[in-house]
Amino acid sequence: MFQNFDAPSRAHPITERLVALRAQLGRTGLQGFVVPHADEYQGEYIPASAERLAWLTGFTGSAGAAIVLTDEAAVFVDGRYTLQVRDQVDVADFTPEDLIGHPPHQWLKAKLSADDRIGYDPRLLTLAEVRRFEAVCQAAGAEFVALSENPIDAIWADRPLPPLSQVMQQPDDLAGETSVEKIRRMQAVLAEKGVDAAILAQSDSIAWIFNIRGADVPHNPVVLSYALLRRDERPTLYVDGRKLSNVLRDALSERADIKEERDFLVDLTKLGADGRRVLVDPQTTPALFARTLTDAKGTLVEGGDPVVLPKARKNAVELEGTRRAHRRDGAAMTRFLAWLDANGDQGTETEISVARKLEQFRAEAGVADDMPLLEISFDTISGAGPDGAIVHYRVNESTDRKLETGTLYLVDSGAQYRDGTTDITRTIAIGQPTSEMRDRFTRVLKGHIALATARFPKGTTGAQLDTLARHALWQAGLDFDHGTGHGVGVFLSVHEGPVRISKAGHLPPESGMILSNEPGYYKTGAYGIRIENLIVVTPPAPIEGGDREMLGFETITLAPIDRNLIEVALLTPTEKGWMDAYHARVRETLAPSLDGAALRFLIDATQPLEA
C-alpha cells in the first residue's frame, strides 16, 4: 500500500533545532537563512532527505517555506494548511505567515537592516526565486548570500540518505519514440533557438528524453538527476551511478555520456569558459547552475524548458498505452464502486478503509492485466460529507470520518502503470441525496459535459475553455475555486505542464495532450462534488456542415458517474445524449473485464437516464 495515513505528529524538539541553526548561522556571520520546501530538483514531491522544512519547523505540509532570523522566524503556508501549521508548529518558535498573500521575500523586506547577510542554499532556490530575494535585499542595502553548504545539513544528525531507486528503461513500445530520436528532435530545437546547450533540471523532462523511470520520490516515477543537452554533441546525464544496472548503463551509454551529479558543475564551468550560449529556465533551474554558468562567462539564454511542450504532445503509442491503462483502471474503479454501492451506507466504512479498498482493487486489476500497479499517482483524496468540501483534503488517522447515509462521498485518486497514468474523481451519494445535492451535481455535470464535447479552433487557450466548465454554475450563483484541468503525463507526473484549463491558462491545448476535466462544487461544512475524467485533445478536424476545422476532446477515463445524483430535467437533450452514450461506452468497454456483482452493478449503473 502506497499511502501513509499517519496523523501529522508534533514530536520534534523544534526549539532546540532553531537554537542550533541560529548558532550555526552565527558562526558563519549570517543574520538569517531561507528554508524552502524544495529539493535540488524542484519537483512536486521531495525525498525524505530533503524534508529540511519539516525537520526544522515541524510543519509537514506539501508546500511552504521558513525564514529564520536572529531573533524571529516565520513559517509560510498556503490556505490548505492554516490550521495544520498551528497544530504542528509552536508559534513561539515560528510565526505562521501567508505563503501566497505575504510571500517570504516580501516578509523579509520589512525585516531587513542595512548590511544584513541572509543566507540561502543555491541548489534549493530557482534563479527566479533568488532574483526576488536579491531585489529586496539590494533595496535594503543587505546581501543575499549563496552558501556552499546548507547549515541545516550540518546540524541534522540523523538526516536520511538520498534515495537510490533503481532506474528502469521505459521500453520503446510504450514510449512510442526512441530516446535517440527525441534527442535529435531537441537538438534541432536548440539549433532553432540559436543556443549551444540547454540545462534540463526537471526530472520528468529527463525521464521523457532518455525514456527512463525511477522511484526516487513518491507518486512521480522519476529519477532525480540532471542533464545537459548539447546542440552538436551527445547529451550528458548526471546521475548517481548506483542507480544504474550494468545493462541499463550500457544501453544509456549508447546515446548519452553518464556522469556523477558532482560533474555537472564542472561541465557548466567548462561550457561557460568556452563562451557557450546555454538555454536555462529561470523558473525551474536552481540558481547555482545558472550562476555557475555566468560566473564562468557563459551566456544565459532564458526561456522555458524546451522538453516541456514536446513531452506534453503525446504520440499515438503513448495515447494507446494510456487508453489501455484507463480501461484497466476503469475496471478497478467499477469494482470499487460496486463494492461501495453494497457497503458504503452500512455505517462501517471510513475514509481510510475505503481508500485502502480502492488501492486493493487497483492492485488486483494490475495483476490481472499483467501490468502491475507501480504506485498511486498522488495521495488519494477520500472525503466523506463535509471533508469532501475541503478541496485538497488528505485524510489521516486523526481526521478519519465514517461514511454516513444521506451524505456525499468524494474520491479523487489515480494510478501509475507502466503504460499510463490515471486520475479520476467520482462523487457518490451514500443513501438518498437531497434535491440541492442533485441540483449542484447536475450543474457540475453540465460543465463537465460542456468541456468534454467542446469543439474549438486551434489557439483557443485554457482560460477560454475554462468558462465552459463554469457557465452552468455561474448562472446559479455558484463557482469552484480551483482550475478545471491540468496536464497529465504518461507514466510520469499526474500534474504536468505547460497547458492547463483554468482562469490562468494562457496556453492553448494542442493535439495529443492529456488533460483533466474536473469541475466541482463545494459547500463548506456540508459536502463536496467533483466529476473528473481525463481527456485527450483530438486533432483539427472538419465538422459536417461547418467551414472550419476544430479541435476537440476524447474522454479516456471509463467509470460510471452516479446516476442517483443527476437531475435529468436540468439536462438538455444533447447533454442527456452525451451521458447515455458515455455510460454505454463504459459498459461495453468494461463488461468483458468484470463478472458477478461488479458486472451487475456496471450494467445497472450505466443504464440510460430516465427523462
Place this chain on the structure above:
Amino acid sequence: MFQNFDAPSRAHPITERLVALRAQLGRTGLQGFVVPHADEYQGEYIPASAERLAWLTGFTGSAGAAIVLTDEAAVFVDGRYTLQVRDQVDVADFTPEDLIGHPPHQWLKAKLSADDRIGYDPRLLTLAEVRRFEAVCQAAGAEFVALSENPIDAIWADRPLPPLSQVMQQPDDLAGETSVEKIRRMQAVLAEKGVDAAILAQSDSIAWIFNIRGADVPHNPVVLSYALLRRDERPTLYVDGRKLSNVLRDALSERADIKEERDFLVDLTKLGADGRRVLVDPQTTPALFARTLTDAKGTLVEGGDPVVLPKARKNAVELEGTRRAHRRDGAAMTRFLAWLDANGDQGTETEISVARKLEQFRAEAGVADDMPLLEISFDTISGAGPDGAIVHYRVNESTDRKLETGTLYLVDSGAQYRDGTTDITRTIAIGQPTSEMRDRFTRVLKGHIALATARFPKGTTGAQLDTLARHALWQAGLDFDHGTGHGVGVFLSVHEGPVRISKAGHLPPESGMILSNEPGYYKTGAYGIRIENLIVVTPPAPIEGGDREMLGFETITLAPIDRNLIEVALLTPTEKGWMDAYHARVRETLAPSLDGAALRFLIDATQPLEA
C-alpha cells in the same frame, strides 16, 4: 449628412511627391523617413491636416504606414485594404506590405545599412513605436533620428489648416461628476502611484477629465489637445485658445491653467529639470514628450494612462443618459427597419441610399427628442449580400450594391448625442432567407444571448467571456474573426479601452462599463451576419439559491431582431424566453415614440417566437 461615400480616388501626382520628399531627405542627410497614419494625438481618427500618408502615397485607408528610402518605398496596410491599396497606389512608387504580418520596423530591419540615418517625426510615433524602430536601427549600426520639422510639411503646399472646432462644455447633469471632483480623484491616484505628474496624451481622456467635447475629428467628439495632471497643483490644459469662447475659458480656468500647445514642451522641460517623476503611457504618448522629459533629467514612470479605467467605469448619470440615448436611437432604428421592411425588397434601394435613410431617421429622432444627432459614431457599415461578409466594409459610390431579394443586409451604425453614444448592428432578411442563413443567424443569436445573460464572478476576463459568444458556432465548425465586444464611451469614442471581450481581452469587465455584444458569422462571397447590442456590466449581486455574488449584463440597445432569421427549434427554452422578453421590452419602451406604419411594424416584429 455625416458620411462621405466618395469612391477612393487616384488623382494625386504621387511620383512627383515622392521625388520631392526624397530631395528633402537628401538635403538633411537622411536615407529614409517613416510616415505613420497618425497625428500628434494618437487617436482613432485624424484631421485632414494630418493625412500625410494619404497625401504622400494616395492610400486613404483608416490605418497604415509608409517608409520611404532612397531607392525604394513601401506602404503598409492590413487585410482590409489589400485590394484598395493596389487601386490607389502605383506599386512602382510604393510596394504594398502587410502591416500586421510584416510590420514597418521589421521591413526596415532587412533594408538597413550601417550608418544609415532614418528620420521620423517624434510627435507622430509613440514611445513604444520609436523603441521598436530604434532596436532594429541599433542592431544594424544605423541611427533613428527624431526630426524637429516634418519633411512632408515642408513640401505639402496646400496642406489643410489644423481643425479649430469650438470646445463645448459637457454639463454636469450629463457627466454625472464635476471636473473638479474628477481631478481630485486622479490626483489621489497619482499620489498612490508615487508620481508628481502625469501626461494625458489621449484626447478622450482629456475630454473626460475636463468635461469638455469638441469636433476636431470625425465621429469622435474630442478636442485635440494635451494635458498635464499634477499631484499637488492645478492641471494644465494645452489647447489652441481660438477653440475656446470667453465663457468656456473662464469656466475652465476655475479648475485648470490654460496654455497653448507649444507651452507643453516648455513645461515638460521644467518638470524634468525639477527632477519630477512623471507617469507616461508609452503606448499612447508621442515619443517627443517622453524624450523631452528624460532629456531634462526627469524620471519617466511608465504605466497606463490613469484616466482610462475611471473613464470606462460609468457613473449612474452617464448610464441614465446612455439609456435615454438608446431609447431615442432605438426609435430611429425601428422607423428605419419599418421603412426597410416596406422598401428593401423592391430592387430600388442600395447600400448608400439605405445608409442615408438611416442617418435621416436618426436626425429626426434627435430633433423630436430635443437632443440633436451631433455626429454618427463611426462610418456606417452598410453591406448587402456578399458585401456583408466583409467585416470592415465601407461602402462608396464605386462599390454601392443594390439590396436584392433572397439576400441578407447587414447594417452596423451608431450615433453621437450629447447624452450618449450608440452602436448597433442588425442583419435583415431581404425576402426569404435560406435555411442555412437561418441556421447561421440562430447560432450567432445563441452566442449573443449567452453573453447577454451571462452571470460571472468578479475578475472574469473578457477572453473568458468571449467563449460564450462563440460556443454555439464552434460546435458547428464555425467562428468569426473579430472580437465579440469593445468598450463604448458616453458621448465619446465608440471604441473605448481598456476592456474588451475577445480572445485578447485580458482585463475583467467591471461594474458600470459599457461594452458591445456583437458575435457574427461571415460567408465570403455570400452574406454576413452580425447581431450587436450594447450591454452595461451590472454590479455584483446575489442570485436566488446561489452562494456567490455575480456580475452580469443589462442590454441597453433597443430594436427588433429579425424574427424571420430565427430557427426556433435551435433555441433552448431559456434562449427563446430571453428573445421574447427582449422583444416585449423593446415594444413597451419604444411604442410611445412611434406611430403609424412604424408602430405597426414594431408590434408585429416583437411578437413572441412561435415554437
